[in-house]
Amino acid sequence: MIKYLVRRTLGWLLMIVVATNVTYFLAWSFLDPHSNYVGRKPPMSPEQIENLLRPRNLDASVPLMDRWWTWFSGIITRWDWGMSPTGGSVNEQVAFRMWISAELVLGATIIATLLGIWIGVYTASRQYRLGDRIWQGVSIVTMNVNIIVAGLAVVILAINFNNWVGTRVFYVTGSSTEGVTGFFPVIIDALQHLILPTIALVIIGYAQYHFLQRTLLLDNISADYVRTARAKGLTKQQAVRRHALRTSLIPVATQVAFSIPGIFTGAILTETIFAWQGMGRYFLTTINGNDVHGVVAVAAFGAVLTAVGALLADIAVVVLDPRVRVS
Amino acid sequence: MSTEMIDPTVQPPVGPDTTAERIPTKQLSKWTLYTRRFMRNKPAVAGVIIFILMAIYSVVVPLLTPYKLDDQDFLNLSTGPSPEHWFGTNAGGNDNWTLTAVGLQRSLMIALTVSVGVTALSAIVGTAAAYFRGRVEQITLIIIHFLMVVPTFLILALVSNDAGGDWRVISLAMIFVSWFFPARVIWTLALSLREREYIDAARYMGVSGMRIVLRHLVPNIGSLLVINFTLGVVGAVMTETGLSFIGFGVKLPDVSLGSLIGYGAASVTSAPWLFYFPALALTLLTVSMALVADGLRDALDPTSAAGGRA
Numbered sequence: 172m173i174k175y176l177v178r179r180t181l182g183w184l185l186m187i188v189v190a191t192n193v194t195y196f197l198a199w200s201f202l203d204p205h206s207n208y209v210g211r212k213p214p215m216s217p218e219q220i221e222n223l224l225r226p227r228n229l230d231a232s233v234p235l236m237d238r239w240w241t242w243f244s245g246i247i248t249r250w251d252w253g254m255s256p257t258g259g260s261v262n263e264q265v266a267f268r269m270w271i272s273a274e275l276v277l278g279a280t281i282i283a284t285l286l287g288i289w290i291g292v293y294t295a296s297r298q299y300r301l302g303d304r305i306w307q308g309v310s311i312v313t314m315n316v317n318i319i320v321a322g323l324a325v326v327i328l329a330i331n332f333n334n335w336v337g338t339r340v341f342y343v344t345g346s347s348t349e350g351v352t353g354f355f356p357v358i359i360d361a362l363q364h365l366i367l368p369t370i371a372l373v374i375i376g377y378a379q380y381h382f383l384q385r386t387l388l389l390d391n392i393s394a395d396y397v398r399t400a401r402a403k404g405l406t407k408q409q410a411v412r413r414h415a416l417r418t419s420l421i422p423v424a425t426q427v428a429f430s431i432p433g434i435f436t437g438a439i440l441t442e443t444i445f446a447w448q449g450m451g452r453y454f455l456t457t458i459n460g461n462d463v464h465g466v467v468a469v470a471a472f473g474a475v476l477t478a479v480g481a482l483l484a485d486i487a488v489v490v491l492d493p494r495v496r497v498s
Numbered sequence: 499m500s501t502e503m504i505d506p507t508v509q510p511p512v513g514p515d516t517t518a519e520r521i522p523t524k525q526l527s528k529w530t531l532y533t534r535r536f537m538r539n540k541p542a543v544a545g546v547i548i549f550i551l552m553a554i555y556s557v558v559v560p561l562l563t564p565y566k567l568d569d570q571d572f573l574n575l576s577t578g579p580s581p582e583h584w585f586g587t588n589a590g591g592n593d594n595w596t597l598t599a600v601g602l603q604r605s606l607m608i609a610l611t612v613s614v615g616v617t618a619l620s621a622i623v624g625t626a627a628a629y630f631r632g633r634v635e636q637i638t639l640i641i642i643h644f645l646m647v648v649p650t651f652l653i654l655a656l657v658s659n660d661a662g663g664d665w666r667v668i669s670l671a672m673i674f675v676s677w678f679f680p681a682r683v684i685w686t687l688a689l690s691l692r693e694r695e696y697i698d699a700a701r702y703m704g705v706s707g708m709r710i711v712l713r714h715l716v717p718n719i720g721s722l723l724v725i726n727f728t729l730g731v732v733g734a735v736m737t738e739t740g741l742s743f744i745g746f747g748v749k750l751p752d753v754s755l756g757s758l759i760g761y762g763a764a765s766v767t768s769a770p771w772l773f774y775f776p777a778l779a780l781t782l783l784t785v786s787m788a789l790v791a792d793g794l795r796d797a798l799d800p801t802s803a804a805g806g807r808a
Contacts (some may be wrong), residue, residue, distance in 0.1 A: 190647045201656040279697065308541075311792065315784040317736055319743050319759055320777045323766055330767065436651045440740055455744055458655055466656075470649040477647070 172489055181484050183478035187471065194340040195239060195463070202461040204229040205258040227254040228426055229463060242464065251484055252471075253464030255457070264453060271346050272449035274365065274437050276431070277478060279372035283434075284427050286373065287380025288420070294381070295388035296411060302381045306381065314378035318437045322371040322444040329367055341367050344446040368441040376434060383426055387419035424487040432481035435473050535797040542793020548786040552779065556606055559599035567600055568751070576769050586771040588761065597758060598775050602783070604754040608669050608738045613730035615673035616680065617723050623677065625715040626683030627693050630707060639685070642678045652676035655746045656738070663749025672737060680726055684719060693716055721798035728791035732784045739780060752768065755780045 178468075208220045217225075224230040228241050245251040252261040290310070294303040307445040313321075329341040342364045344350070351360045391397060392415050439451035450472050457465030526534070531659075537543060541617035565571070570591040571583070578586045585594035654675050661667035691697070692715070700710050735755075741747030742756025749757070755776050762773030 177765055186647045189644070190649065191647055194652065197653060197656065201660050268696055268762070280628060311541075311598070311788055312785055315732060315788040316781055317738060317777075317784065319756070319763070323759070323763055323773060327766060327770070375641070432651075436740065439651070443744055454655075458659060458746070466652065470652050473649045473652070474647060 175489065176482070176485060180482060183481060187474040187478055190474045191467060191471040192239075192243070195242065195467045196235070198463045198466045199231075199235060199238075202458070202463050202464065202466065204230060204461045205231060207256050207461050222258065227256065227258065229256055230252070252468045255462040255465055256460060261462075261468050264465065265450070265468050265472065268448060268450050268453050272435075272438055272442070272451060273476070275368055275372070275441070275447070275449065276434050278365065278481070279376060279438075280427065280431060280434055282369065283373045283376035284380055284423075287377040288379070288384050288423060290381045291384025291423075292318070292388060292411065295385045295392065296407070298389060300321055303311060310378035310381050313374050314382075316375055318371065318375050318440050319444065321374050322368065325367050325371045325374075326444065343367060346445075346447045346449065351403050364445075368445045368447070369437075371441055371444075372434060372437055375437065376430070379430065380423055380426065384419065384423055385424055388415055391415040391419045421488055421491050424484045424491070428477070428481035428484035430466050431477050432473060435476055526584055533798045536793050539793040539796055541789045542796075545786040545789030545793065548782055549790065552602065552783055552786070553606065555627075556599050556603040559703075560596065560603060563593065563596045563599070565593035565596050567592070567596060567753075576765075578769075578771055585775045586769070588769070589765070590773055592776050594772060594775055597753060598755075598779055601753045601755045601758045601776060602779050604665060604748060604752060605735055605738055605756070605780075605783070608665055608672070608748075608754070609731045609734040611666075611669040612672045612734040613727050614739075615669070616677045616730050616734075617727045619673065619677040620679075620681035620684055620726070621716050621719065621723055622711065624681040625688040625691070625719070626708070626711045627681075627685050628688035629697075629711050629715060631692075639682075641683050643677075645678045646682075651737075651740075654741060655744075657743055659746045663752060664745065665748055665752065668741070670739070674733060676733065678735070680730075684722070687722065688715055688717055691715055718731070721794075724798060725791055728787055728794060732787045732791070735780070735784055735787075740781075755783075 179480070204224055205220055208215050208223070221232055225233065228238055228245075230238075242253055245253060250262070252265065254260055255264075255354055280453050290306055294306050297303045326343045329343055333339050333341060340363065346361075346364050347357075348360050348364075351357055388411070392411065394415070397410050397415045400414045401407065405413070435451075439454055441447075442449045443453035443455065453465060454469045456462070457469060549750070560567075565583075571587060571593065572591055574580070574583055574587045575591045576587060576589045577583065583593050583595060584597055587594055588597070599710070623638060627635045654671050657671040658668040697710060697714060700714055706714075738747055738754060739756030739759065741765075742754045743760040745757075745760065747756055748754040758776035759780065760774060762769075762776060766773050
């Protein structure tokens with residue numbers, strides 16, 4: 172099992188390296204840091220711009236392969252992801268932003284998965300009854316609501332709720348308040364900020380697991396081994412939980428891995444709506460600021476999130492599926 | 499044998515009449531069957547009606563409205579819904595009813611273009627990879643798997659930002675980043691289709707490879723393609739609005755639902771109607787298309803028992 176996971180990890184690592192390098196060349200073909208200095212008053216001469224950009228490894232007059240090698244060897248030897256056109260370090264920016272995005276993306280993924288599976292199990296054991304029909308209708312709407320609409324609707328509701336209660340229960344901007352100290356105040360403050368974007372991401376994200384889990388469980392509920400379990404004397408609840416659910420969870424686990432890039436895209440939009448200074452916002456500022464190194468760092472972060480999700484799914488499959496443990 | 503042996507009063511044993519059920523109905527055509535099954539799914543019918551109404555709104559209103567897109571009504575700056583301006587006006591005095599219709603039209607055009615392109619491209623690439631086997635199949639799969647790892651939203655943002663908001667370039671870029679996932683699904687389906695007798699028969703008749711793909715393989719996954727097309731419209735609308743919302747998609751003077759919601763988001767507390775109406779149009783569009791896709795899946799699936807016979 173360890174060997175299997177190590178092999179998967181190495182495979183993903185290779186994919187991340189390739190994807191990051193491809194993004195580097197792509198970013199250079201679309202972004203030009205020189206254009207940041209066009210139209211300055213007083214105008215800057217091309218030499219001045221080059222002298223400014225060359226130490227930051229962003230000078231387009233240096234051959235592309237040389238720039239790439241300086242950048243790539245910097246990451247390999249010093250874990251240095253380069254500098255932005257304004258001179259700031261990409262490492263510093265990513266270091267604090269990545270945790271902000273990670274808590275949003277991973278938190279929303281976990282909650283959406285658990286909620287989706289729970290609703291899937293609930294509706295599958297009540298097929299075509301009222302509860303199933305209602306959830307079916309709710310899920311098909313929420314799954315097809317745009318994340319922007321969901322996010323802004325949550326903001327409007329939260330503002331109304333705050334006005335109705337009279338105090339600020341939910342914060343609609345930022346990921347934390349300045350100057351909060353102490354263990355519990357910090358946690359409560361973080362939750363007050365985190366809850367709204369997480370709700371928005373969960374609303375649009377859970378339904379796919381609901382539908383998948385419901386279909387899979389319905390296929391398994393009528394299988395022979397579940398009937399055997401019932402015949403042994405297990406209640407329907409126990410038979411579903413211990414036998415049918417276990418087999419039908421495996422495809423759901425793999426689905427989770429492939430939905431993480433989508434959730435990250437959703438996080439780019441939610442961070443814009445809720446004014447979080449996470450990787451999503453960084454993505455926008457780097458593209459607008461022709462910050463090649465920053466763009467590549469965001470791409471690498473997205474790839475790492477996908478890989479983490481895929482590995483978690485692999486571990487879940489190993490735990491759930493005895494056949495994988497044997498091989 | 500003499501005829502007296504048969505006693506006319508003794509009747510042969512009568513079983514249940516098995517012929518009676520088959521006689522009365524005349525055979526249904528394929529399309530009647532599909533329509534009948536589709537009509538049975540009430541939410542899907544509602545979806546079609548909503549979608550048609552939205553399409554009419556987006557085509558007719560920009561032609562008939564008394565306000566042009568860039569007309570400014572200086573007596574009504576940022577006012578709420580009123581008899582003159584049904585959906586209110588924005589801070590520049592532009593009529594929101596017209597803006598929403600034009601934005602919807604642009605979003606629909608992008609979505610339909612992208613969905614047609616993605617469906618066609620993924621069908622041809624997926625089936626061709628399965629049919630030609632060997633080197634072609636290997637290379638196609640390597641490209642597909644590679645594209646699955648590359649951050650596609652980032653590529654999309656880079657390309658469309660570079661294009662300066664031209665919707666045709668955005669559509670092309672969106673086709674490029676979304677064809678490979680359906681192509682892989684179609685490839686797995688085509689793996690079993692390529693083993694069918696009619697494919698062998700066509701090959702022995704001397705039909706060329708590409709012709710077999712286009713005339714025999716692609717039509718046989720037709721029902722999947724129809725469903726993929728409707729779901730593709732939903733996906734494309736979502737992606738386009740996301741891009742335009744963050745300012746990398748459609749840009750002024752052109753508007754789409756995403757950019758309208760983006761402007762509305764800035765004034766969501768002071769002028770909420772600028773957010774409500776484009777958001778409502780967007781939600782109706784995506785939800786109605788999803789309901790249609792659901793109904794089509796029931797109608798086109800040969801093993802479907804979508805509540806009733808036939």
